[in-house]
Amino acid sequence: MDKQDKTTLIVFDGDLDKAIASFIIANGAAAMGKKVTMFFTFWGLNILRKDQVVPVKKGFLEKMFAWMMPRGPEKLGISKMNFGGLGAKMMKYIMKKKNVATLAELMQMAKELDVEMIACTMSMDVMGIKEEELIDGLKFAGVATYLGEADQANINLFI
Amino acid sequence: MDKQDKTTLIVFDGDLDKAIASFIIANGAAAMGKKVTMFFTFWGLNILRKDQVVPVKKGFLEKMFAWMMPRGPEKLGISKMNFGGLGAKMMKYIMKKKNVATLAELMQMAKELDVEMIACTMSMDVMGIKEEELIDGLKFAGVATYLGEADQANINLFI
Amino acid sequence: MDKQDKTTLIVFDGDLDKAIASFIIANGAAAMGKKVTMFFTFWGLNILRKDQVVPVKKGFLEKMFAWMMPRGPEKLGISKMNFGGLGAKMMKYIMKKKNVATLAELMQMAKELDVEMIACTMSMDVMGIKEEELIDGLKFAGVATYLGEADQANINLFI
Numbered sequence: 001m002d003k004q005d006k007t008t009l010i011v012f013d014g015d016l017d018k019a020i021a022s023f024i025i026a027n028g029a030a031a032m033g034k035k036v037t038m039f040f041t042f043w044g045l046n047i048l049r050k051d052q053v054v055p056v057k058k059g060f061l062e063k064m065f066a067w068m069m070p071r072g073p074e075k076l077g078i079s080k081m082n083f084g085g086l087g088a089k090m091m092k093y094i095m096k097k098k099n100v101a102t103l104a105e106l107m108q109m110a111k112e113l114d115v116e117m118i119a120c121t122m123s124m125d126v127m128g129i130k131e132e133e134l135i136d137g138l139k140f141a142g143v144a145t146y147l148g149e150a151d152q153a154n155i156n157l158f159i
Numbered sequence: 160m161d162k163q164d165k166t167t168l169i170v171f172d173g174d175l176d177k178a179i180a181s182f183i184i185a186n187g188a189a190a191m192g193k194k195v196t197m198f199f200t201f202w203g204l205n206i207l208r209k210d211q212v213v214p215v216k217k218g219f220l221e222k223m224f225a226w227m228m229p230r231g232p233e234k235l236g237i238s239k240m241n242f243g244g245l246g247a248k249m250m251k252y253i254m255k256k257k258n259v260a261t262l263a264e265l266m267q268m269a270k271e272l273d274v275e276m277i278a279c280t281m282s283m284d285v286m287g288i289k290e291e292e293l294i295d296g297l298k299f300a301g302v303a304t305y306l307g308e309a310d311q312a313n314i315n316l317f318i
Numbered sequence: 319m320d321k322q323d324k325t326t327l328i329v330f331d332g333d334l335d336k337a338i339a340s341f342i343i344a345n346g347a348a349a350m351g352k353k354v355t356m357f358f359t360f361w362g363l364n365i366l367r368k369d370q371v372v373p374v375k376k377g378f379l380e381k382m383f384a385w386m387m388p389r390g391p392e393k394l395g396i397s398k399m400n401f402g403g404l405g406a407k408m409m410k411y412i413m414k415k416k417n418v419a420t421l422a423e424l425m426q427m428a429k430e431l432d433v434e435m436i437a438c439t440m441s442m443d444v445m446g447i448k449e450e451e452l453i454d455g456l457k458f459a460g461v462a463t464y465l466g467e468a469d470q471a472n473i474n475l476f477i
Contacts, residue, residue, distance in 0.1 A: 010339075010475070012335075012336070012339060012477075013397075014398070041339065042335055042339060043335075043397075043398055061408060061411070061412055062412075064408075065408070065412075068399060069399070122342075122418065125416055125418075126409070126412055126413055126416055126418060128412075143342050143343060143346040144346055144350070146343075147343070147346050147347055147350060147473075150473045151350075151472065151473065154472070156472075156473050156474065156475065157475070158475040158476060158477050
């Protein structure tokens with residue numbers, strides 16, 4: 001496979017606006033025929049969380065972390081002017097009115113376009129997030145896997 | 160054109176410090192003979208706003224968004240220690256004393272170096288920003304145009 | 319040297335979580351045999367500061383800046399949920415319990431893996447940071463040096 005045929009994104013920030021930007025780029029690249037790999041790490045993992053509580057065994061700090069962090073696309077804030085969630089609500093309202101796809105829809109599209117989504121196992125360990133708390137269809141791997149993909153890609157972004 | 164002859168930057172954050180960094184990289188690359196494309200999206204659009212109010216027709220939420228977001232290089236805050244604008248003032252004061260170019264000057268230089276500046280039309284639509292509210296000399300396009308450029312570049316950054 | 323043999327990172331943010339991510343990527347790439355260059359600019363310089371006060375001559379604003387910014391890996395906050403340093407403490411506590419390397423250890427590893435660390439001289443000038451306030455083993459250079467390296471690399475990230 002030619003280098004020009006791959007694109008990788010590291011999704012580090014778990015903000016709604018950056019998540020939307022990530023998936024718009026990923027889906028755009030995939031629609032152009034690229035093999036796209038998204039590597040979700042640190043706060044980016046929150047994008048992949050199921051919105052319901054999944055009963056898993058956790059330590060006290062892991063529970064606290066899990067409780068304080070947003071669970072899935074509907075709960076994310078925006079990176080600026082969030083005002084305790086009001087900014088995110090406003091952005092979602094406007095995007096709906098303008099018929100722009102929601103984050104959940106963009107994620108569904110990414111699946112259909114065979115965008116590869118990798119959850120960073122080291123971050124999951126640190127944040128105490130278990131596989132069953134994340135959405136289906138993910139791959140679980142570490143930084144070496146990401147670097148292997150990025151090495152063969154010509155567009156590599158850290159978002 | 161050789162791949163090594165192009166550079167692209169996505170300017171997502173509208174903070175003064177990140178805006179300055181973006182233009183320093185863009186101008187540096189252009190001065191080295193690269194074709195540089197800057198793609199301004201989400202909060203990054205604020206860098207391109209004219210500092211005066213331009214009378215355009217807007218809905219209520221669009222007006223609110225426009226009013227809350229900074230209008231142009233002089234109004235931007237910094238990403239850390241901004242303290243309601245004090246940090247940005249301090250940084251600008253120091254940069255002036257040290258004879259570092261201001262953001263407005265860096266933007267002027269970018270124009271003279273033929274750096275291509277693209278305003279993301281989807282973000283403009285969501286944020287309710289009209290073409291006449293942005294500075295002159297821009298190109299208006301979407302993510303596909305950015306991806307086309309990035310595909311031919313060897314330095315691609317998301318800032 | 320082949321293009322595929324180089325990796326560059328711009329470390330702009332001085333947050334603990336982003337600093338850890340930067341060094342994990344840098345060390346991973348170096349371990350795979352790449353020549354890695356990290357370019358520390360703006361808040362990223364704080365990662366490189368010695369944790370003790372170094373007596374250097376500074377102006378009033380430079381002193382204020384230096385005093386308000388974190389000095390070295392132990393003092394950095396995290397980019398989200400920091401709660402005045404509590405979040406950073408919690409993250410460090412968890413990482414220790416999970417036997418994940420600390421930032422200081424990751425930086426030591428980077429040195430042993432011959433990762434090249436460049437402190438941005440323009441940022442140092444603006445922030446009033448002197449060479450003797452930063453850790454040993456750094457190179458001091460500007461954006462042109464970074465661009466020269468990035469031009470020959472195939473993975474270039476802005477963190």
